[in-house]
Amino acid sequence: MDTITTCKLLIAPLIPLITSLLIMATGKKPNLRETCIIAGALTTFATVISLFPHVMHGGTYDYNLVTIIPGISVKFHLDGLGLIFSGVASTLWIFAAFYCIGYMRGLDEHAQTRFYVCYAVSVGAGIGAAFAGSLFTLYLFYEIISIMTYPLVMHHQDAEGYAGGRKYIIYLMFTSKAFLLPAMAITYVMCGTLDFATTGVLNGIFPATANPLLVTITYLCFFFGFAKAGVMPFHNWLPDAMVAPTPVSALLHAVVVVKVGVFSVCRIMLSLYGVKLLQDTGLGLFTAYFVSFTILCASVIALTKTNLKARLAYSTVSQLSYIILGVAMLTPNSITGGLIHIANHAFSKITLFFAAGAIFVATGKKDISELGGLGYRMPFTMIAFGLASLSMIGIPPVAGFVTKWYLALGAMDIHNTILLTVLIASSLLNAGYFVPVFLTAFFGDPPPGDTATGSLEKQPLILFMVVPLFITALISVMLGVFPDFLINITKLMGGA
Amino acid sequence: MEKYLILNTLDYPILSLTMIIPVLGALVCMFMKNETALKVWGLIVTLITLAVSIPLYTAFDATTPLYQFVENRPWFPAINLNYVVGVDGISVLLVLLTTFVMPLCILCSWRYIKTRMREFIFVTLLMETAMIGVFVSLNTVLFYIFWEGMLVPMYLIIAVWGGPRKDYASIKFFLYTFTGSIFLLVAIIALYITTGTFFIPELMDHTYPFMFQLWIFLAFALSFAIKMPMYPFHTWLPAAHVEAPTAGSVILASILLKMGGYGFLRFCLPIAPAATMACVPWMIGLSIVSIIFGGYLALGQSDMKKLIAYSSVGHMGFVTLGIFLLNPEGIKGAILQMINHGVTTGALFVCVGLIYERTHSREISDNSALGMMMPLFVTFFGIFSLSSFGFPGTNSFVSEILVLVGAFREMPVVGFLAIIGAILAAAYMLRLLQKVVWNTSDGHAHHGDDHGHGDGHGGGHHVLADLNLREIGTLAFLTFFVFWIGFYPKPLLGMMDVSVNHLIQQVNAGMACAPTAALDHFAMIKGIGAKIAGM
Numbered sequence A: 001m002d003t004i005t006t007c008k009l010l011i012a013p014l015i016p017l018i019t020s021l022l023i024m025a026t027g028k029k030p031n032l033r034e035t036c037i038i039a040g041a042l043t044t045f046a047t048v049i050s051l052f053p054h055v056m057h058g059g060t061y062d063y064n065l066v067t068i069i070p071g072i073s074v075k076f077h078l079d080g081l082g083l084i085f086s087g088v089a090s091t092l093w094i095f096a097a098f099y100c101i102g103y104m105r106g107l108d109e110h111a112q113t114r115f116y117v118c119y120a121v122s123v124g125a126g127i128g129a130a131f132a133g134s135l136f137t138l139y140l141f142y143e144i145i146s147i148m149t150y151p152l153v154m155h156h157q158d159a160e161g162y163a164g165g166r167k168y169i170i171y172l173m174f175t176s177k178a179f180l181l182p183a184m185a186i187t188y189v190m191c192g193t194l195d196f197a198t199t200g201v202l203n204g205i206f207p208a209t210a211n212p213l214l215v216t217i218t219y220l221c222f223f224f225g226f227a228k229a230g231v232m233p234f235h236n237w238l239p240d241a242m243v244a245p246t247p248v249s250a251l252l253h254a255v256v257v258v259k260v261g262v263f264s265v266c267r268i269m270l271s272l273y274g275v276k277l278l279q280d281t282g283l284g285l286f287t288a289y290f291v292s293f294t295i296l297c298a299s300v301i302a303l304t305k306t307n308l309k310a311r312l313a314y315s316t317v318s319q320l321s322y323i324i325l326g327v328a329m330l331t332p333n334s335i336t337g338g339l340i341h342i343a344n345h346a347f348s349k350i351t352l353f354f355a356a357g358a359i360f361v362a363t364g365k366k367d368i369s370e371l372g373g374l375g376y377r378m379p380f381t382m383i384a385f386g387l388a389s390l391s392m393i394g395i396p397p398v399a400g401f402v403t404k405w406y407l408a409l410g411a412m413d414i415h416n417t418i419l420l421t422v423l424i425a426s427s428l429l430n431a432g433y434f435v436p437v438f439l440t441a442f443f444g445d446p447p448p449g450d451t452a453t454g455s456l457e458k459q460p461l462i463l464f465m466v467v468p469l470f471i472t473a474l475i476s477v478m479l480g481v482f483p484d485f486l487i488n489i490t491k492l493m494g495g496a
Numbered sequence B: 001m002e003k004y005l006i007l008n009t010l011d012y013p014i015l016s017l018t019m020i021i022p023v024l025g026a027l028v029c030m031f032m033k034n035e036t037a038l039k040v041w042g043l044i045v046t047l048i049t050l051a052v053s054i055p056l057y058t059a060f061d062a063t064t065p066l067y068q069f070v071e072n073r074p075w076f077p078a079i080n081l082n083y084v085v086g087v088d089g090i091s092v093l094l095v096l097l098t099t100f101v102m103p104l105c106i107l108c109s110w111r112y113i114k115t116r117m118r119e120f121i122f123v124t125l126l127m128e129t130a131m132i133g134v135f136v137s138l139n140t141v142l143f144y145i146f147w148e149g150m151l152v153p154m155y156l157i158i159a160v161w162g163g164p165r166k167d168y169a170s171i172k173f174f175l176y177t178f179t180g181s182i183f184l185l186v187a188i189i190a191l192y193i194t195t196g197t198f199f200i201p202e203l204m205d206h207t208y209p210f211m212f213q214l215w216i217f218l219a220f221a222l223s224f225a226i227k228m229p230m231y232p233f234h235t236w237l238p239a240a241h242v243e244a245p246t247a248g249s250v251i252l253a254s255i256l257l258k259m260g261g262y263g264f265l266r267f268c269l270p271i272a273p274a275a276t277m278a279c280v281p282w283m284i285g286l287s288i289v290s291i292i293f294g295g296y297l298a299l300g301q302s303d304m305k306k307l308i309a310y311s312s313v314g315h316m317g318f319v320t321l322g323i324f325l326l327n328p329e330g331i332k333g334a335i336l337q338m339i340n341h342g343v344t345t346g347a348l349f350v351c352v353g354l355i356y357e358r359t360h361s362r363e364i365s366d367n368s369a370l371g372m373m374m375p376l377f378v379t380f381f382g383i384f385s386l387s388s389f390g391f392p393g394t395n396s397f398v399s400e401i402l403v404l405v406g407a408f409r410e411m412p413v414v415g416f417l418a419i420i421g422a423i424l425a426a427a428y429m430l431r432l433l434q435k436v437v438w439n440t441s442d443g444h445a446h447h448g449d450d451h452g453h454g455d456g457h458g459g460g461h462h463v464l465a466d467l468n469l470r471e472i473g474t475l476a477f478l479t480f481f482v483f484w485i486g487f488y489p490k491p492l493l494g495m496m497d498v499s500v501n502h503l504i505q506q507v508n509a510g511m512a513c514a515p516t517a518a519l520d521h522f523a524m525i526k527g528i529g530a531k532i533a534g535m
Helices: A008-025 A030-050 A052-056 A080-107 A112-129 A135-153 A159-193 A212-223 A235-242 A246-279 A283-304 A308-328 A333-362 A380-391 A399-413 A417-443 A460-481 A484-491 B014-028 B034-056 B092-108 B115-136 B140-149 B153-163 B166-197 B199-203 B210-227 B237-245 B246-271 B273-299 B305-325 B327-359 B375-388 B395-410 B412-437 B469-487 B492-513 B516-533
Strands: A004-005 A060-069 A071-078 B005-007 B065-075 B081-085
Touching: A004 B492, A008 A030, A008 A071, A008 A080, A030 A052, A030 A080, A030 A112, A030 A135, A052 A060, A052 A080, A052 A484, A052 B375, A060 B492, A071 A080, A071 A112, A071 A135, A080 A246, A080 A460, A080 A484, A080 B199, A112 A135, A112 A246, A112 B210, A135 A246, A135 B492, A159 A212, A159 A235, A159 B395, A159 B412, A212 A246, A212 A283, A235 A246, A246 A283, A246 A308, A246 A333, A283 A308, A283 A417, A283 B065, A308 A333, A308 A399, A308 A417, A333 A380, A333 A399, A333 A484, A380 A399, A380 A417, A380 A460, A380 B140, A399 A417, A399 A460, A399 B210, A417 B166, A417 B246, B014 B034, B014 B065, B014 B081, B014 B092, B014 B115, B034 B092, B065 B273, B081 B115, B081 B140, B081 B492, B092 B115, B092 B140, B092 B246, B092 B327, B092 B469, B092 B492, B115 B140, B115 B153, B115 B246, B140 B199, B153 B246, B166 B199, B166 B237, B199 B246, B210 B246, B210 B273, B237 B246, B237 B305, B246 B273, B246 B305, B246 B327, B246 B492, B273 B305, B273 B412, B273 B492, B305 B327, B305 B395, B305 B412, B327 B375, B327 B395, B327 B469, B327 B492, B375 B412, B375 B469, B395 B412, B395 B469
Parallel strands: A004 A060, B005 B065
Antiparallel strands: A060 A071, B065 B081
16 A cells, blocks of 8 residues: 555654643643643544554555755654554553552652653653654654653652662663664665665665675664663663652553663664564574573563562563564564564553552552552452463463464474573563462462451542553453454564 | 955945944944943844844855855055955854854843943954954955954953953963964965965965975964864863853853864865875874863863863864864764854853852852752753753754764774763763752752742752743743754755865865875775775
8 A cells, every 4th residue: 555644643742742731831730730631642542543544454654854964854654563652652641641640649749740741741752753764763752752751760859769860861871872873873874864664674774785794783783772672781770760650660661661662673673674684694583592581581580579660670671572582583473473562561561560559559568578468458450460460471361472472483483492492481480470479469468467458449549540450451351362453563564 | 366256246245244343333332331221232233243144144155165255355465465255155154153142142141241341242242253254254364363353352251250260261261372373373474475375265276295284284283273172272171161251151162162173174174185184093083082081071070161161172072073084974064063062052151151140159069959940941951951962853963973974984983982972971961960950969859849939959049030031032042043953954054065075175186295105094094994884
């Protein structure tokens, strides 16, 4: 199908920005402000969804905003990969918007207007990155996200918050300046342009005559430069960023921020280098092995964490690498597995974080050992947590199973038993750190002195949190039972 | 002579007019007494100058490398000396930068200058004439007169309205710059004796013996390197910046530093091309040292003005790096970097001046946690800080990526070294921004309402007023340029395109007379770069 030029690609990221201005203007009236947020989230969702049908039928959208210097321009291009990411981000923003109300009001947090402004702009920049049609556009939105999430990480403005924020910005800025900037410059020198290839995933923009050494160097620069992907050794900012309020951890550090990193790496692999070049140079397999280390290592670290959010953070580090692993194996099956995990992980992980936040607001508990008996006081929360855990472990019929099925198929396609072993081992590790949480909540004893009983889920503010998290858990199940929709989208990007 | 020139296409002498208006304004203000009237008069004069200079942008013909808006009048025929002024794609933007920055200098002195207002306006207006003169002179004598003419007004601005150590700073500034200009004068005389002309385009067309070129190059380069300032001649800059009043810092950072870069492009490259080639490794080496050393020193400063001053050393390193890469991307990036540095660093100095008027301190620790009290100020300050370290979408990113592309095209190693400077820039600007916006030292939480009216200020100062309308206007004006150049630099790059290509042709043509030995190590370095790049 054909390519349509439409400024909708510009409007969709702009709506959150306009929302943020409205939030600023209505900052003094909390009810009105939060109405604006929900309206903004719904409008964004509607705009993004309106782009689906055309792309699902094999078409693309295009919009060239401005050319800065020849070959470097702000332009948008929407294809299957962008569709998955923008769809996920805009859908989850709606749930997160309701959840935020419960969380921020429940804890009576300070500086809520600043919080909501930064939150909205970050989501908008995430959608902008999804629509990016050139490396420069991607970089632009990537950096806006870094800057706008920085105040969110430091939100509490205490020593811990400052330390986390400092680490956050140092990791992200250092990697982007030290690796992305030279990589972009060298790419421009070699290719004369920073626009992504739009002719499918087989061929990238690098000319056949390009020096293999330089191609490798730039690839590694890109790979490490997008540190938001959380690939070791540049993953350490993520656990420390968990000092942020839980809605930030949930939407941003489980969905928008880290997914932008992963999305960028996938984009680089599929639209800048192309499957063929990565296969010829062996960089695909190198990437697969490299992220395998992250998958296993982060899972092992997660086992040692007793703080619920810290465990979830390391689980995120591990799960993100599945996505890269899938794309890096460079077979149709594995690419499908990797790309659908962008959505599967998002819905499951946001449920887990939402649950952790709801528990914190309702009971003030952060540690896994304190959760004993909580399953009876917050049944919906813990059931949702359980379902999302099953997804992370990869048990049917929840979404994560589909991912692992396709990843395993991909590993078998290239006859690689090492990668297959990694997948099996990491599933066991996932089970190792998620099952105890669930078991403690339903079968553990309450901590000594904690004798309160009765449901905690009846207060209105808690309901603002429990309802969204239960719905996202149900969506996780739906994605597992009816994976066709997502798989059809991945077909546009060379998936099976 | 005419073959180098397009005579003025407008029906009035636009360049002379932009130079004469400030002088006339200065003369009139000698007879004024009321301080407010003086300030308003200064603003009016600079705004008129800005308005008069606008046709330089709109009527500029970007398709020719020749000099435009030229006025050529006999002056001192006995020694073949004419009054000749004109602009090409390299200088026109710098003239516009000058006329654009001067009204802002008056605006940012509104409350800062408390004594001798008449003299201040007088000197500032004279300064404007001299600065425009430097960029438009097509005659070495005229150039030298204006070049020296800037020295005294600038000295006075620092020495009269400066801070506590103004004597030390102003004398250091004077001595450094004056030493440089002596060498400039020697070179100008030597060129006249050899060729019998002061006319710059003719000087460019001459072919000189290699050793002569080398000496000329060194004399010019020393003078311009001091002005830039390039490591190791940079030590006057932090002193001058710290002590100068806000307007002085802005003039210094936005325009005076650019004269070094302009000088390299106008004199060193076209007049001594072979010597330029031979010196490229040294100049690039010094540029890299400036970039890294400037950034490194900026990281350790506790005085905001000093921090920005050292950051200027780093930014100017990018300019010289771009110039001596001798490829179109590098030189275009360098010229754009000069404009951008003028906008961004000028704006940062204005910001620091605004804080100083409120807290009477430039120490970062005295000015922390302003985020809650001055949200507007912090927004502007944030934008300029991001622009300063080359955030995508702001002006500096465009020039930085151009210089980097130029570097990676010629010698990737140099590119990677320059990246270190980019990392340092992000580090020191974010450090400054974090400390000014948030307070990270005491670590206690600020629990206020949403717009927290000064409930938690770790700096220990009283409630500070946010920006007023005049200040918002000044900064908004600059912000507009940050984003305009950041997203749409095409018009500016288009204006310099042809002139830059012409300059590179001149350099390549002049290389022929260089002894091969001198070029060998240049070729070697370039060859290694090309081999790595596989191009």
